[in-house]
Amino acid sequence: MKVNFYTSQREYNEKKAEFDKAIFDVIEKGSFILGPNVTKFEEEIKNYTGAKHAIGVASGTDALVIASHILGFTDGKEVITSPFTFLASTSCIAKHNAKPVFVDIDEETFEINTSKLEEKITSNTAGIIPIHLFSQMNNMDKIMEIASKNDLRVLEDAAEAFGMRWKGNGDSYKHSGTIGDFGIFSFFPTKTLGAYGDGGMIVTNNDDLAQKTKMFRVHGASKKYHYDYIGYNSRLDSIQAAVLSVKLKYIDEAIKKRETIANWYMDKLSDCEYVRFPKIKGDQKPVYYVFNILAEKRDELADFLKENEIGYSIYYPIPLHLQKCFSYLGHKKGDFPVSEKISSEILALPIYPEITEEEVDFVCETIKKFYRK
Structure with missing residues (x-):
């Protein structure tokens, strides 16, 4: 018997009519970039996660790079994270000439060992990137407590964590990515919520961070051809948004x-x-x-x-x-x-x-x- 590590064909065949209609509707309407399908999907993500803002970008990696830039993880600043993760969780720090500072993981969960976080904080530390890996979230109570005490920004790498929720000592469960200053999701095809190509999302509850993110994803423009920042060309495309809207229903x-x-x-x-x-x-x-x-x-x-x-x-x-x-x-x-x-x-x-x-x-x-x- 052959057992694939992952296959998209079974899901596609089960819901073929829905996927085909979603894709061909985009093609027929001809709105391929930041069109109504992207806006609709962003609203659906807000509703599902409870985030105040959701901004679609081209990939989870882009989401990390953009969010790191906006939070000031740049120019020699130190950012604490885990060495046991995918490259993008740390390359987003190095891309902006900041310094990754590693903390080892918990042997039982594979998440960052929060008991060792504070010993790595210096006067040059700008933030923490906790990575919610594999099946569970980090101890966000402890991370946010440390961040608040030391005036640090928190970027939740929730690329693998769609659907995960943390209660900890709180009154209610909070979706991954919605607890720190920023959270990001990846919609790489193998993910729990996966596209038929690349895609990513940045979420935040901060109005100013959201506005800046919307500009950064379109070259830093506040309106067409008016550039407030040197930004990026990173936009979730409409076909992927349409596919993801179908999948989000299930x-x-x-x-x-x-x-x-x-x-x-x-x-x-x-x-x-x-x-x-x-x-x-x-x-x-x-x-x-x-x-x-x-x-x-x-x-x-x-x-x-x-x-x-x-x-x-x-x-x-x-x-x-x-x-x-x-x-x-x-x-x-x-x-x-x-x-x-x-x-x-x-x-x-x-x-x-x-x-x-x-x-x-x-x-x-x-x-x-x-x-x-």
């Missing part, structure tokens, strides 16, 4: 199915002593965008899955402090031991709403077969 159903699939994995692998699962911490509503395990002999297991036509991914094989592009920061192996340890053990298994229990059974049996060899 997002709660998709999130629930992901939870069911995650529970299948945990139940079926519970008797495998060579596999461990991350833990969810804090009062929050997780979303299983990715299903990770920590596996003994990870690389050999990955090869065995490949031999048996099972897709997988490794998020992330090399922490950012050991990547060549960040060698100028002067870090060495051993500086962030938890990130380095997890990067040698972590393995992501196939999870998307349309995967079948039979396929999950096959994945789990193949993993157990490997360890019985």
Whole structure:
């Protein structure tokens, strides 16, 4: 049996008529950039997340770069983040000549270790970029408390966290991205809410930040050909917005199915002593965008899955402090031991709403077969 790590075809075939109509309506109307479909989708995101403002941009990476620029993560300022993440979470700092300052992760959740945040704050620290990875959010109570006490800006990298909500010590659940000064989402096709191409969104509850963001995404223009800033050309296109509006109607159903699939994995692998699962911490509503395990002999297991036509991914094989592009920061192996340890053990298994229990059974049996060899 072949099990893809991800496929878009099943969802498309299930809702083909809706997707086709949404796409061809855009083509027939001829409004392709920042048209009514984008405005409609931005309103839908505001309604779903509770954010006061939602501004569509070309990708999650662009969202990080633009938000970092607006928050002043520039010109030698220090910004605290995690080394265990995708490049864009840190390249957005370096792009503006700011300095990434890494804090190691919690071994059980893979989120930034908030107990170590304050020791990295200096008089030059401008902000914090917490990254809500894989299935859960960071401890936003602690992060916002530290940020408030030290007058720091917070940019939530919620690229993988659409649908996740944090309550913590609060009175109600707050959607990822809506707690800090800015939050960003990625609509890369594999995401929980994924487009048929690239797309991103910046959310904020601050009127001034929202207005500035709207200008920054169109070259810094306050109106056509009137430029207040040196901005960017980064706009969510109308076809992607139309596709995402269709998908957003079914997002709660998709999130629930992901939870069911995650529970299948945990139940079926519970008797495998060579596999461990991350833990969810804090009062929050997780979303299983990715299903990770920590596996003994990870690389050999990955090869065995490949031999048996099972897709997988490794998020992330090399922490950012050991990547060549960040060698100028002067870090060495051993500086962030938890990130380095997890990067040698972590393995992501196939999870998307349309995967079948039979396929999950096959994945789990193949993993157990490997360890019985």
